[in-house]
Amino acid sequence: MKVKELLAHGFEALALPDGEREIDGVYIGDLLSWVMGRAQMDNAWITIMTNVNVVAVASLADTSCVILAEGVAMTDELKDTAQAKDVNILGSSEPIYETAVRLAGLLA
C-alpha cells in the first residue's frame, strides 16, 4: 500500500513529499533512540512525539512515513524540516492502538 492511499482512510497529510512510497509493516514507539535502532525500512512509524528529531530518526531508519497519533499538533518547524528532508508525515486523530488496528486492517 502506498502512503498517499492512507489519505482515503481517515489519515491527514501533514507533510507528504513522497506519497508514492510503499508501506511495509508498522513500528510504534516514542523513545527516539529506541526507535532509531528498531524501526525497519519502509515501516509506517506511529508516535506522539513532535520534536524535530522525529524527522531525523525517520530519515535514519528510512521509514515510509511517520504517523502522528492522538491528533497531536504539528509544529511549523517539523513540517518544514519534513518537506526539506523528504519525510512523509501523516496525522491520525485516533489514539495509538486504534490507529495501529486501522493500519493492520488496511495492510492485511
Place this chain on the structure above:
Amino acid sequence: MKELSLNILDVAENSVKAGASLTQILLTEENDVLTLEIVDDGCGMSDDVVRSVTDPFYTTRTTRKVGMGIPLLKLACEQTDGELTIESVTEEEDPQGHGTHVTATFNMNHIDFTPLGDVSSTMLTLVQGHPDTDFLFVHKRNGSEVKLDTRELREVLEDVPLNSYDVMEWIGAYLREQYEELP
C-alpha cells in the same frame, strides 16, 4: 536513550574525537535539579558549528546524514523543562584555553525525566576505549561525591595501561564502593 548514561557516553565520545586530553564529566544534584556538564580541552567549535550541533541533521561523521548525540540530550533535558547550553572556544581563538563546555539541566521530579542509569559503566567504557586520554568524573549529591580521576591513577600505575583487565576491575569496584556510600 532509555538512560542518560548512554547519552553521556555518546557526547563524551565527541570530546575524545575532538582531540581532548582531558574530558570532565560532572554531575551535580541540587534539590530537584541535576546539572550535567561535559567539559573538554579539545579543538573546540566555531560559532556556526555550535549552532548546528543541536540540529539533528548535523554530524561530524561522513557515514550518515544525521548525528543524534546532542539533539537527544537536548530533547531529554527540555522534556523536563531543563535546558542545554554549549560554549566553545576554538584552537585558533585561544591556543591555550580552547575546548567545549556542554551544560544540560534536568528537573529530576518531572515525570518525563530519563533515569540516569549506570554511569559507572559509561566511565568504564570510556576508559577502556580511550586509555591514553584522561577523564575526570565527579558526581555530587547531598554534600558527598563519587570521583574518578584517571590522571591520579596514571601517576600511581606508571606504565600499566588503564584498560588492562586488573585496572578496569579495580575502577569498577572503586566506583561501586563510592556509590554505595553516596547518600
